[in-house]
Amino acid sequence: MNLHKISLDDVDHKDERFRFSYHFDLDMFLLSIKKIGLANPLAVTKRSGRFILVTGWKRFFACRELSLSPLPVVVLDEEDDLRAFLFSLYENLTHRDFDLLEKAEILHKLNRYIHNERQIVKEYLPLLRIPATLSYLDLYIKISRLEARWKRVIYDKKMSLPSVELLMEFDAEERELLLSLLLPLGQNKQRQILEDLMQISKREAISPGEILNSQRIRSVVQSEKLSPLQKAEEVRSLLKKERYPILSGMKESFDTSLKKARLSKEVKVEPSSFFEDGEFSVSFNLNDEREFRKRLVKLQKLVSDKDFFSLFKRIPDG
Amino acid sequence: MDETLFSPQKIFVTKDSESFPLTHRILKNLSQLPVEYIQAPHDIIEEVKISRDPIGEGKKYLLITHQRGQYVKPCPCTPHYIGCNYFIINADLNCPLDCSYCILQMYLDNPLITVHVNTERMWKQLDDFLHTRRGRFLRIGTGELGDSLALDPITGRSTELVSYFSTRSHALFELKTKTINIKNILKLKPSDNVVIAWSINSHQVALTEEPGAPDVKSRLEAARIVSRSGFRVAFHFDPLIRYQGWEQGYAEVIEELMACIDRKKIAWMSLGSLRFPPSLKAVIQKRFPQTKIMDEEFIRGRDGKLRYPKPLRLWLYERIVGFLKKAGGENIPLYFCMESQDVWKEILKKTTSGKREVERLLTLPLVDR
Numbered sequence: 001m002n003l004h005k006i007s008l009d010d011v012d013h014k015d016e017r018f019r020f021s022y023h024f025d026l027d028m029f030l031l032s033i034k035k036i037g038l039a040n041p042l043a044v045t046k047r048s049g050r051f052i053l054v055t056g057w058k059r060f061f062a063c064r065e066l067s068l069s070p071l072p073v074v075v076l077d078e079e080d081d082l083r084a085f086l087f088s089l090y091e092n093l094t095h096r097d098f099d100l101l102e103k104a105e106i107l108h109k110l111n112r113y114i115h116n117e118r119q120i121v122k123e124y125l126p127l128l129r130i131p132a133t134l135s136y137l138d139l140y141i142k143i144s145r146l147e148a149r150w151k152r153v154i155y156d157k158k159m160s161l162p163s164v165e166l167l168m169e170f171d172a173e174e175r176e177l178l179l180s181l182l183l184p185l186g187q188n189k190q191r192q193i194l195e196d197l198m199q200i201s202k203r204e205a206i207s208p209g210e211i212l213n214s215q216r217i218r219s220v221v222q223s224e225k226l227s228p229l230q231k232a233e234e235v236r237s238l239l240k241k242e243r244y245p246i247l248s249g250m251k252e253s254f255d256t257s258l259k260k261a262r263l264s265k266e267v268k269v270e271p272s273s274f275f276e277d278g279e280f281s282v283s284f285n286l287n288d289e290r291e292f293r294k295r296l297v298k299l300q301k302l303v304s305d306k307d308f309f310s311l312f313k314r315i316p317d318g
Numbered sequence: 319m320d321e322t323l324f325s326p327q328k329i330f331v332t333k334d335s336e337s338f339p340l341t342h343r344i345l346k347n348l349s350q351l352p353v354e355y356i357q358a359p360h361d362i363i364e365e366v367k368i369s370r371d372p373i374g375e376g377k378k379y380l381l382i383t384h385q386r387g388q389y390v391k392p393c394p395c396t397p398h399y400i401g402c403n404y405f406i407i408n409a410d411l412n413c414p415l416d417c418s419y420c421i422l423q424m425y426l427d428n429p430l431i432t433v434h435v436n437t438e439r440m441w442k443q444l445d446d447f448l449h450t451r452r453g454r455f456l457r458i459g460t461g462e463l464g465d466s467l468a469l470d471p472i473t474g475r476s477t478e479l480v481s482y483f484s485t486r487s488h489a490l491f492e493l494k495t496k497t498i499n500i501k502n503i504l505k506l507k508p509s510d511n512v513v514i515a516w517s518i519n520s521h522q523v524a525l526t527e528e529p530g531a532p533d534v535k536s537r538l539e540a541a542r543i544v545s546r547s548g549f550r551v552a553f554h555f556d557p558l559i560r561y562q563g564w565e566q567g568y569a570e571v572i573e574e575l576m577a578c579i580d581r582k583k584i585a586w587m588s589l590g591s592l593r594f595p596p597s598l599k600a601v602i603q604k605r606f607p608q609t610k611i612m613d614e615e616f617i618r619g620r621d622g623k624l625r626y627p628k629p630l631r632l633w634l635y636e637r638i639v640g641f642l643k644k645a646g647g648e649n650i651p652l653y654f655c656m657e658s659q660d661v662w663k664e665i666l667k668k669t670t671s672g673k674r675e676v677e678r679l680l681t682l683p684l685v686d687r
Contacts, residue, residue: 121368134370135604162600203613244615246627274617276628278660 002077003041008069011042012050013060017081018088020098020105021057023155029062038063041072043091045084051075055088082113093127100143100161101151103128107137108144142168150175153183160187166194170208177212180221184229185236193236196243211239250275260307264298266291269311280312319540321471321499322532324414326380326431329353330362335382340435340473344382347472359383363428373422373605376429377414385409385434390447393462396593398620399656400670405458407444409434409475413465415496415530418606419557422463424598431464433473441482448486458483461494461515470499477502484509490585492552496531498540508548513585515552516541518575520567523559527611534571538578545583556590556655558634560614560626569641576645587642590655591634593625620658628661635665651679 032039042056053060054076063071078084089106092098098106106128110120117134125132130140143164146154154164170178178197182190201208211217220226220234241248254271263269267284284295302308329351335341336355345353356362359381369375389408395401411432412422434440460466460479470476476493483491484507493503494515503514516537519527524534532540545551553575558568592611594602596618603612616624625631635654642650654661662670670679 118368133368133372138370199613203610246615246630247617250627250629274619274627276617276619277658 002075004073004075005070006044006051006073008060008064008067008071010051011044011060011071011073012052013057015047015050015052017109018045018052018054018085019057020088020102020109022105023099023101023152024058026058026062026065029058030065033059033062033066033068038068038072041074043074043076043087045076045078054084055091085109085113098128099155100159100164101155103130104140104143107140111137111141139165147172147175153179157183157190158187159190163187163191163194166191166198169198170194174207174209174212177209180228181232181235184227184232189232189236193232193239196236196239200239200242247274254311257307257311261302261305261311263302263308264295266295267298319498319500319536319543321501322468322497323471324380324431324469326351326414327378329380329382330359330430331355331382332359332384333357335384335435338435338437340433340437340475341382343474344380344433344435344472348380359428359430359432363430366429371605372429373601374416376412377416377431379430381428381430381432382435383432384436385439389434389440389443390458396621396623396656399658400654400662402588402653402655403457404462405447405456406462407440407458407460407479408463409437409440409460409479410464410469410473412463414468415465415528417496417529417531418527418602418609419559419592419594419611421594421598423601423605424595426463431469433469437478444482448489452488455488455490457490457492459492459494459515461492465495465497466493467495467497467499467503470497470502474502477506480506480509480512483512487511494552494554496528496537498532498536500540500544503544503549504547508550510550513550513552514541514544515554515585517554517556518571519555519557519559520564520571522561522563522567527559527606527609535574538575541575542578545579550583550585551579552585552587554588554590554655555638556588557592558589558638559592559611560630560634561610564634565637568638572638572641572647573645576642576647581647581650584647584650586651586653587647588653588655589635589638590657591626591631593619593623593656595623599624621656628658631657631661632664635661639665653679 038059040056040059042059043054044051045054046052051073060071063069076084076087078087107120107124110124111117114120117137121132121134121137125136130136139161143154146164146168150167153159159167167175167178178194181193185193197208197211201211204211216238217235220231220238223231226234254275258269261269266286267282270281270283272279272281282299284299286292286295325348329345329348331341331345331353333355362379362381366372366375366379385408387408391406391408393401393404393406395404411426411428411434412430413420414431460475467476479491479493480503483489487510490511490513492513492515494517496517500514518534518537521534524531531537541551541553555568561567592614599612602609615627615630617627619625626634639652642648642652652666654666659670662668
């Protein structure tokens with residue numbers, strides 16, 4: 001390893017054989033370089049007379065943006081691509097965790113260099129904190145092949161692995177339809193939409209695309225009155241109702257009875273989670289003794305209210 | 319009736335298990351198969367776990383090894399629902415059958431079909447266990463972490479266990495199976511405290527969700543033969559699964575069961591609806607992409623497991639109990655596996671205070687009933 005200074009233009013950054021980070025924010029790098037200069041040199045190696053970046057992609061792009069040249073670099077005297085790639089991997093491992101897309105890219109590249117899947121699983125998956133199975137290797141390699149715009153969404157929205165796994169069950173056209181619905185939502189809700197859609201599709205034996213193109217969904221998606229978030233929430237709710245008809249029915253019937261009972265806002269009646277217990281809880285807020293008495297009087301009146309007691313009836317079969 | 323002989327691709331024997339009589343018996347029964355002697359099971363288990371389908375891969379191998387922990391344990395049941403105070407003997411682990419809903423797909427860390435051969439440790443632990451619980455009539459069985467009879471043609475374990483328990487009358491011993499491997503059982507003297515049980519489902523569910531298991535007709539025929547030989551039998555309708563035509567499916571099988579088995583020989587029946595930890599869902603969907611059992615509606619129960627919403631469960635149970643009564647089974651002791659007190663109350667009109675009471679219900683002398 002030798003320390004050199006080379007011109008920015010001498011680095012062939014288009015050769016990405018050792019690169020595994022594609023999504024990052026440069027702001028902190030720009031700030032740091034502006035304040036203290038480039039503290040750590042980049043690592044490069046020579047291929048066909050050109051310098052190729054091994055580590056320091058973020059630093060390279062920040063320097064380029066700041067037109068900082070020449071750059072201090074460490075030149076690795078390494079002809080073997082795998083060893084150079086591992087240099088990059090282990091160098092990064094010492095100071096940071098990898099995100100989902102970086103792990104996918106690392107495994108995709110390792111899979112090119114090492115023609116023994118089991119060896120990759122045993123040696124590198126634990127290193128990347130991934131369960132050591134061939135299925136996980138398959139999954140991450142599949143993620144590495146996703147369309148670039150989806151990778152951007154995964155990065156920006158910090159999509160979880162289970163959601164990404166689900167997402168890949170849809171074809172490219174379906175993913176396109178899903179994009180506007182997933183973007184406004186957080187991780188859990190994204191996953192809910194994907195899960196419910198896939199499950200309804202399997203149950204009804206129709207494609208997710210057909211469901212997304214159905215009149216009921218399209219009328220929401222094309223609505224001019226709703227914001228992107230409202231549309232996503234509305235579709236989520238529609239799919240949930242279809243996926244869980246019994247539970248939705250129970251909830252609806254409970255809400256209707258509750259409405260009929262005309263309880264004051266201060267009194268809340270809640271069923272157990274998923275109506276699993278026969279129990280209900282009645283609670284009320286108060287500020288002082290007077291309010292306490294008022295609430296009790298209201299509750300006392302409920303004793304003779306048929307509508308109120310219909311809340312506690314067993315939900316009809318089927 | 320032809321037994322299903324488990325025939326793995328290869329047998330692994332840990333060095334310290336080589337000299338045990340049970341090892342010799344198994345290797346003699348599977349003499350045509352390749353055998354590899356290994357120091358410890360860890361490496362081979364890890365190798366199988368790496369596979370794309372560790373569960374399916376594990377079923378290709380038989381591991382003969384030591385039980386280093388407890389042979390006898392309380393059945394783990396599930397928190398917040400009523401248990402039945404059952405105890406399990408962990409003699410064999412995993413199962414060559416491949417039911418889509420099987421909890422073992424995520425429950426055990428070792429995916430290989432495993433036989434523990436240090437049986438002297440098992441007898442010692444059983445002696446201690448029964449001694450410390452003398453004066454109490456308890457239920458114990460082997461069918462929790464594997465099918466009780468799936469490996470019996472090669473291990474002959476049922477013979478030793480039934481003989482052991484037939485002289486321990488305060489323990490009700492149960493072998494639970496989906497197989498028709500009853501040859502060894504039929505050679506034994508029946509004992510009142512030994513029950514041979516079958517997991518039963520509708521023909522449709524058995525066909526689509528229980529690959530590798532004999533069809534329900536054969537299971538019922540095996541149960542009929544065993545009950546005729548003098549043993550008491552039991553049936554577990556678990557998991558009850560809702561599907562298009564489930565009512566007719568379960569009505570049919572219950573009718574067939576009641577027509578071929580003398581009800582006085584039925585020690586008990588259990589009912590349990592489909593339930594599973596959330597993490598099993600992905601395993602099932604991956605291993606059985608064609609299965610329809612995931613299409614139904616599930617809620618997260620008090621124990622965190624996914625199960626049908628309560629009205630659906632009540633409906634299933636009500637209908638099944640109705641079919642049983644109609645077929646003349648109204649006096650057969652019935653219990654729920656992992657259900658809530660209100661389900662017991664609503665369907666069986668019984669208020670159970672807890673698992674001890676369920677234990678008492680199921681261990682009542684049956685002969686005079």
